[in-house]
Amino acid sequence: MAILEVQNLTKNFGGLTALNDVSFKVGEGQIHGLIGPNGAGKSTMFKNIAGFYTPTRGDILFEGKSIKGQTPSRISMSGIVRTFQETTLFHEMTVFENVLVGTHNRSRTNIFSAIIGLDRLIQQQARTSAMKVLEFMGLGDRKHQLASELPLGSQRALAIAIALVSEPKLMLMDEPFAGMNPEETRGMMQLTRKVRESGVTIVLVEHDMKAVMGLCDQLTVLNFGTLLAGGSPEQVRNNPDVINAYLGGSHHV
Numbered sequence: 001m002a003i004l005e006v007q008n009l010t011k012n013f014g015g016l017t018a019l020n021d022v023s024f025k026v027g028e029g030q031i032h033g034l035i036g037p038n039g040a041g042k043s044t045m046f047k048n049i050a051g052f053y054t055p056t057r058g059d060i061l062f063e064g065k066s067i068k069g070q071t072p073s074r075i076s077m078s079g080i081v082r083t084f085q086e087t088t089l090f091h092e093m094t095v096f097e098n099v100l101v102g103t104h105n106r107s108r109t110n111i112f113s114a115i116i117g118l119d120r121l122i123q124q125q126a127r128t129s130a131m132k133v134l135e136f137m138g139l140g141d142r143k144h145q146l147a148s149e150l151p152l153g154s155q156r157a158l159a160i161a162i163a164l165v166s167e168p169k170l171m172l173m174d175e176p177f178a179g180m181n182p183e184e185t186r187g188m189m190q191l192t193r194k195v196r197e198s199g200v201t202i203v204l205v206e207h208d209m210k211a212v213m214g215l216c217d218q219l220t221v222l223n224f225g226t227l228l229a230g231g232s233p234e235q236v237r238n239n240p241d242v243i244n245a246y247l248g249g250s251h252h253v
């Protein structure tokens with residue numbers, strides 16, 4: 001079953017067409033790669049799915065229902081989270097505090113819960129789930145460190161931990177491997193698989209072809225905002241259009 005279905009999506013910015021009539025489906029429980037050269041429209045696709053942009057045309061179905069035009073907070077409440085291409089950690093806060101901030105996506109305390117003493121309970125639950133997620137991502141020992149003190153691999157793991165604490169069904173990951181050395185890449189591949197095994201479907205935008213080919217069940221290839229190819233990593237690797245338009249350049253599969 002498709003957990004996410006993008007139907008004929010077009011996104012215009014003034015005269016520029018960043019996405020042009022793109023359709024693809026993401027199967028539940030899969031790691032689905034969304035690849036393509038710089039400027040192909042990958043991050044724009046994520047921003048449309050997450051509600052930061054409204055599609056010009058087309059539709060986006062999550063669990064069979066349209067989410068087009070919904071606010072980012074409503075979309076995240078229904079179970080879609082995004083990790084960002086640019087770093088979004090609070091560098092002067094500890095690892096634990098960073099994840100605690102992520103719990104506010106789902107638990108809203110208010111004056112009534114304060115009166116009946118519920119907010120203390122909610123805060124306790126938030127701390128417990130923050131700690132659980134940190135352990136899961138292998139960051140338990142680093143919880144008191146400042147985010148700025150972490151090596152790159154752990155900073156990326158923390159960004160995923162923050163996304164995970166809201167208990168998503170679908171995670172949109174934008175270039176989690178960028179700038180990593182081979183050892184960090186291996187670690188992040190293991191973590192990505194672990195997240196999927198916990199029941200979260202993943203859409204992965206990534207230029208690191210080793211990571212993409214090693215992780216993904218299915219691929220969607222964009223080029224200049226249009227759908228170039230789709231299929232298994234093997235099919236995409238051997239598709240002449242992909243080789244010419246994308247992989248023939250400085251990229252290698």
Ligand SMILES: Nc1ncnc2c1ncn2[C@@H]1O[C@H](COP(=O)(O)OP(=O)(O)OP(=O)(O)O)[C@@H](O)[C@H]1O
Pocket residue numbers: 013016017018036037038039040041042043044045085
């Ligand atoms: N807010 C915006 N306003 C105008 N143009 C935009 C906007 N956001 C993106 N674009 C344009 O849309 C196109 C697609 O950009 P996008 O960031 O989605 O590419 P990408 O595939 O994520 O590239 P990269 O691999 O470099 O991250 C580019 O031509 C970009 O300049």
Ligand SMILES: [Mg+2]
Pocket residue numbers: 042043044085
């Ligand atoms: Mg991008």
